[in-house]
Amino acid sequence: MDFKKLKMMGLALSMGAMLAACSGSDEGETKKETAGDSKEPATSEESKKINLAYVEWDTEIASTHVVGKVLEDLGYDVTLTPLDNAIMWEAVANGEADAMVAGWLPHTHASQYDQYKADLDELGENLAGAKIGLVVPSYMEDVNSIEDLADQANKQITGIEPGAGIMAATEKALTEYENLADFELLQSSSGAMTVALDQAIKNEEEIVVTGWSPHWKFASYDLKYLDDPKGVYGGEETINTFARVGLEEEMPNAYKVIDAFHWTSADIEEVMLEINGGVDPEEAAAKWVDENTEKVAEWTKGIE
Template sequence: MKTINAMSRAVRVGSLAMIAGLGIAGSVQAQDKGTVHLAYVEWSDAVASTNVMRAVLEQAGYEVETTSLSAAAMWQAVASGDADAMTTAWLPTTHENYYEQTKDELVDLGVNLDGTKLGLVVPAYTELDSIDQLDDKADSIGGEIIGIDPGAGLMSLTEDVLDEYGLERDIDLRNGSGATMTAALQNAIKNQEDIVVTGWTPHWMFARWDLKYLDDPENVYGGAEQIHTIAREGLQEDMPEAYTILDNFNWTSEELGEVMLMNQEEGSDPYENAKAWVEENQEMVQEWMGKS
């Protein structure tokens, strides 16, 4: 049996060498290194960072699969080993509950982006400046706050906001998605209407429109957060190079913003945009790959 296995390996190696000679060694290298599975949520920052990391890992020779999930399912997928990593863990506040429930099965690779913010966002032209003013302005915003997907930590925090400020009776939190939230915001701005949405930084909407956060006197949303990269246990042993790249991944809000804005162009493909950005930022990419 050992002889057969050895012969099989020899045939496989010879076949790979022949294919490489035909000019497609890159795809063989990727297959030989294995597949990295990245989980993410359909937030603009998560779509951008996940596709950038996909492009970088593919440059390093890996196959990469990406799966869009709810926030809770994303954390569970990495904890259970169904996914290898995620680049969009908002800590210490937004995803605090998910982290506490799964931290014993995860490896926190640390911050990949510093200086995030969560809160309620309004057009700059509105007279609203603080959350505690919403009680008197419920009618002007149609008695609702436009939210995102119901599993998001931001939505849970916003429910706490409604409770803390005594707004549950007059204002509803509407579930939706990042896309439906920005569509509602765009429509309101077009008509110069008041609107309140759940928002976060970094997000491309702040580059497109003149917006502001409502003050949060009770500090329910907390202070600035960071976005962490989280990996499954065992990834370092199974794919040490991929683990190193994920561990080294770190960029600024401005760099992330470049990719997010590219993704808002009509008909654009986030994956193709990520590949173009990676190609134009090879010095940073080489640092992530540990080659500089």
Template sequence: MFDIKTLSRGVRLGAMMMAAGTAVAAGQVQAEEKGTVTLAYVEWASEVASTNVVRAVLEDQGYDVEMSSLSAAAMWQALSYGDADAIVAAWLPTTHADYFDRVKDNVEDLGTNLDGTKLGLVVPAYSEMNTITDIDKNADDIDGQIVGIDPGAGLMSLTEEAIDEYDLDTDLRSGSGATMTAALASAIQNKEEIVVTSWTPHWMFARWDLKYLEDPKNVYGGAEQIHTIARKGLKEDMPEAYAILDNFEWTPEQMGEVMLMNQEEDSDPYENAKEWVAENQDVVQQWLPDAE
């Protein structure tokens, strides 16, 4: 025989479960209605940090987000063809200048999302090298090579140009951001000479005492900015997502916080981004459409 209290509790529990199911369904419908935003990026520590943060913010606003890791050339091509909706990884006006010039008619520059970047050749602070012209004098100590990153990166093209401009008898070794920092870590551990291609912001400047080699011929240019670039038509297709991307802007220090989190053992850049977003809502609120 049913007890009236038990029956009442059952009714309330059923109602709560139905309400929860309705809320989940509503969230799914909202995500389906808002659609999927595809963010392309390159596997640089800075771009892994920024792209995951933007993903977390967009997801909080009800969007499904897909991230596509590509080479720099493929990233710009995907954006131009509409296979990606946006990137927050455009280094301008120098590093990605050639890529941008090729696709500028098919994309929209939403402006700077981070100011105060730098490119160049980096050595440990203890190194006797101070300028790019010192590299050849220490060729034997560095095995006649500069340790680079992925071959499609604009930084690598600039380094090839620097080798020509300074008439260096040195090879440029391609690899990835990870292989570059691994080589740097090994050299520092053994207090050896090494020259690597690098950029600011990067977590390695917080971990080790490093310095840029002076570039008297200004091959690497001055300070750059990181821009957000969207495909043409995104504003009309997804105005709220477009507004968030347009508003997204942070500092090298804020980016550095996320990059350092990502260097922790077994850490997940996506989970770190969600944690940073949750703890920095005062910053995030400025990126939302209502902040305009």
């Protein structure tokens, strides 16, 4: 499949969401190139062009820009390509993108993982302790479980991009929980969802949103996850790294960095807060890399 078409498909699918989003844009790309130009035929020397795909969630904007900055400092010509979630997985599986550090498992991206895992090089987790679920402001004191929802927030749940794993889980929740039968799941974007959350909190209004952590909103607002007694949203998750088959042989040093990349919720939330505060993703990533040289040295150990 031609990658330019893939990218155009991804952008078309997410165009409405991107217009509303307040975080993540093409401004964050390290290089403005087409993905088709991002790789050269393998030679005796390692290629210095690498393309990292990512979905435009706050977590993935932060992590991908940090990895991209580390590779750039090692002399790589880095392209960061935002794609629709499903197309991101397809692009890496097809070898049209080199890698991604944005796979949420075992629940959020379960369907994409099952579909593409045979064609991917799975490098393991890069962040532990992730979680998804329904989230409300803590001042909604009478709501602590999904089963407590009745007519709050006009029976609406503010979601993110269609096709996201948390949206599929929430659609399932609408059928699993009888009290949610009349609730409506609003398609939006991660940025538009946080705008709606901010406005509701400023007015002390009721709101129910699809939430995940790590995310800067938990540091900015007093929020709580609703208990999920039916286990629709699963338990703790990890964010995982995947590469195209053959990357290790063709770009061994870049592969080592991507494979070694691992950080904490505190690390990623630091970058996300900077970006949410108006700092360009590239600048926020560069600042974190400069201030965390010991951790970066662990990722680049043994690379000449």
